Amino acid sequence: MNDIFATLESEVRSYSRTWPTVFDRARGSYLYDEDGTPYLDFFAGAGALNYGHNNPVLKKKLLEYLERDGVTHGLDQSTVAKRQFLETFQETVLKPRGLNYKIQFPGPTGTNSVESALKLARKITGRESIISFTNAFHGMTLGSLSVTGNSMKRGGAGIPLVHATPMPYDDYFDGQVPDFLYFEKMLEDSGSGLNEPAAVIVETLQGEGGINSSRPEWLRGLYELCQKHGMLMIVDDVQMGCGRTGPFFSFEEAGIQPDIVCLSKSIGGYGLPLALTLIKPEHDVWEPGEHNGTFRGNNPAFVTATEALRQYWSDDTLEKSTIAKGERVGAVLEEIASQHKGAVAKGRGLARGLGFEDTDVAGKVSKAAFDRKLLMETSGPSSEVLKIMPPLTVSDDELEQGLQIVRDSVQAVLA
Ligand SMILES: *Cc1c(COP(=O)(O)O)cnc(C)c1O
Numbered sequence: 097m098n099d100i101f102a103t104l105e106s107e108v109r110s111y112s113r114t115w116p117t118v119f120d121r122a123r124g125s126y127l128y129d130e131d132g133t134p135y136l137d138f139f140a141g142a143g144a145l146n147y148g149h150n151n152p153v154l155k156k157k158l159l160e161y162l163e164r165d166g167v168t169h170g171l172d173q174s175t176v177a178k179r180q181f182l183e184t185f186q187e188t189v190l191k192p193r194g195l196n197y198k199i200q201f202p203g204p205t206g207t208n209s210v211e212s213a214l215k216l217a218r219k220i221t222g223r224e225s226i227i228s229f230t231n232a233f234h235g236m237t238l239g240s241l242s243v244t245g246n247s248m249k250r251g252g253a254g255i256p257l258v259h260a261t262p263m264p265y266d267d268y269f270d271g272q273v274p275d276f277l278y279f280e281k282m283l284e285d286s287g288s289g290l291n292e293p294a295a296v297i298v299e300t301l302q303g304e305g306g307i308n309s310s311r312p313e314w315l316r317g318l319y320e321l322c323q324k325h326g327m328l329m330i331v332d333d334v335q336m337g338c339g340r341t342g343p344f345f346s347f348e349e350a351g352i353q354p355d356i357v358c359l360s361k362s363i364g365g366y367g368l369p370l371a372l373t374l375i376k377p378e379h380d381v382w383e384p385g386e387h388n389g390t391f392r393g394n395n396p397a398f399v400t401a402t403e404a405l406r407q408y409w410s411d412d413t414l415e416k417s418t419i420a421k422g423e424r425v426g427a428v429l430e431e432i433a434s435q436h437k438g439a440v441a442k443g444r445g446l447a448r449g450l451g452f453e454d455t456d457v458a459g460k461v462s463k464a465a466f467d468r469k470l471l472m473e474t475s476g477p478s479s480e481v482l483k484i485m486p487p488l489t490v491s492d493d494e495l496e497q498g499l500q501i502v503r504d505s506v507q508a509v510l511a
Contacts, residue, residue, distance in 0.1 A: 114473065115466055122149035125487050125494045127471065136498050138486045139471045143303060143335040143447075146362035148487040153407050154366045154400040161399045170393040172201060177398040184402045188409045189344055195353060197374035200382070203389025204369030204397070206334035206360035207235025210297070212373045212387050213356045214239045217295035217328045220379050227279070227296040227327070229265040231305030231477060234297060234332055243297050245305060246477060261290060265302065266310035275317050283325050295328035295355070300346040303335040306476030307442040307449030307483060315350035328355040328379070334371075338362035339488055341445030342419040344409055355379055364397035365404030408488075418488050421495055422446045425484060428499045436510050448484040450506070455480040457509060464505035470498055 101112055117129040125148055127135045140146065147154065162168075167175050182199065190197060202212035214226060228234070228243035235241070241250055242257035250257055263279045282288040300315060302308040322329040331354040336346035338359065347354060357374040364370035369391065408414045422445040429441035429450050438453030452458050455478040462482060465472050475483045486498060 111473075114462065115471060124148045124151075125490045134469065135466075136470045136494060136501070138465075138484050138498050138502075139473050140485050140487045141367055142361070142473070143340055143485060144361040144364075145367050146338050146340060146488045147365055147404055147408060148489040149367070151366060151404075151489070154403050157399050157403040158366060158396055161396060166399070167395045169391075170395050171390065172388070172393050175393065175395055175398070177395040177402070178393060181398040181402045184405045188405045193344070193348065195374075196377060197357065198377050198380040200373040200375060200380075200387070201389075201392040202371055202373050202387060204360070204364075204371050204391045204394050205235070206332075206358065206371060207237045207240045208389060208392075209334065209358035209360050209371040209373045210234045210240040210243075210330075210332060211237055213297070213330045213332075213358055214243070214295070215387060216356065216373070216375065216379065216382065217330060220328065220381055221294040221326065223292050223294035224259045225291040225293045226260045227293045228260050228262050229296075229298055229302075230262055230268050231265055231302050231308060232262075232297070232299060232332075233302065233304035234299075235334075261293070263296075265305075265308060266314040267308070275314055276321055280321065283321070292325070293327045295330050296322060297330040297332055299332050299336060300350070301336045301341060301444065301447055303447060303483070303485075304475050306451065306481045307447060309442065309444050309447075312350035315347060315352055319350070319352040319354075322355075330354060330356040330358065332358045334358050334360045336445075336447060339408070339414055339418055339445075340447050340485070342415050342422065344415070346445075362404075364394070364401050366397070366400035368394060368397035368400055370394050370397035370401055414488060418446050421486075421488075421490065421492070422448065424495065425499065428502070429484070432503060432506055436506065439506075442481065443484075446486060446488055446490075449475065450482040450484070450502075451476070452480055452482075458482040460509045461502075461505045464508045465501055468501045468505060470501040470505070472502070 119127050120130040121128040125137055127137050200212060202208040226243055231245045232243060234243050238253060241253050242260040282290040300310055319329055331347050333346055355376050360371035363372060425448045429448060433439040433441045440451045442449040442451055458474040458480050462472050462474050473483050475481050
């Protein structure tokens with residue numbers, strides 16, 4: 097067989113190895129391969145497809161926009177599509193939450209948003225060093241990698257990753273150590289060797305790092321520590337934002353207002369690339385053009401992003417349904433975990449995981465699930481966590497079908 101993927105595409109490819117088939121169509125919670133076989137998708141584009149594949153409501157707006165020759169490429173020129181997006185974001189996201197942010201379009205990927213946040217934090221504070229957390233994931237460019245934990249990904253940089261210091265994430269010591277004991281001591285001891293940090297960058301729930309959920313009180317403690325020491329707080333909500341944990345922003349539950357927020361993945365709504373960096377107005381010290389990017393004004397993505405906000409964030413229906421569905425997933429994972437020694441249920445909202453002591457198990461379960469036509473990936477430093485992230489629009493029936501496959505797959509591997 098002439099496998100053009102194996103012969104021509106770089107060895108760097110990875111998901112095509114996890115799921116060895118060729119996908120062709122997609123709709124809602126399903127991907128279909130070229131033979132027409134449906135796969136239930138509990139992966140959701142790593143969080144880029146919160147509203148499902150080819151969501152018909154968004155598609156309609158997109159097709160209308162393309163059909164009338166709406167601007168496709170616009171750098172950061174003012175366009176009608178961008179105006180509608182900004183107005184809708186203000187009305188449906190910022191205002192109801194009492195949030196006040198300026199919006200930067202940094203280039204269409206998550207790592208673009210993280211890079212802009214790091215640059216801006218350094219510019220605002222005149223400090224160099226950034227605090228990151230164990231098992232963090234912030235993207236693949238050098239600044240983002242410097243605040244990412246995974247040693248394999250870091251190794252890819254090929255140069256020293258500097259001006260960043262990792263600190264223990266919530267529960268890193270299994271509750272044995274008071275929160276911020278080490279971090280606070282380092283900040284307060286002029287002999288610690290820690291330069292005064294410009295900012296901390298944090299995920300409220302670490303998706304790639306193993307579905308590690310931080311507690312609201314831990315986030316509040318971190319926020320207070322930031323204020324006390326003049327550090328900016330950057331929340332990387334690239335994967336957990338846009339409702340993945342229930343509320344639009346994953347930090348809402350903690351009642352904090354980070355200085356800078358990174359959004360991408362599902363913000364475009366349709367799986368089209370788009371990223372935002374939200375900046376407290378007093379911190380918006382950019383010079384015009386000081387940070388830019390050719391594709392930062394992805395206008396078709398503005399159109400689908402606007403419609404997604406109107407459709408799903410005008411009220412709290414989606415938020416409530418995500419929390420309810422998440423609790424259902426959590427209950428099933430608890431049930432599975434209780435039947436297998438060393439298994440632990442993790443996560444919140446519809447970002448869920450099943451961790452295994454034996455680091456080979458999650459990968460095997462993912463494979464067994466693929467054989468049963470369910471897509472789930474693994475996460476964590478040793479890929480030891482089965483990661484369960486259906487689209488938020490998943491139906492109750494689809495959810496139950498998928499969960500039964502999760503049960504069967506774990507059973508098949510651990511029986
Ligand atoms: C995916 C992700 C990124 C990087 O986004 P890209 O679009 O892949 O550059 C950054 N931070 C978090 C938390 C992510 O999940």
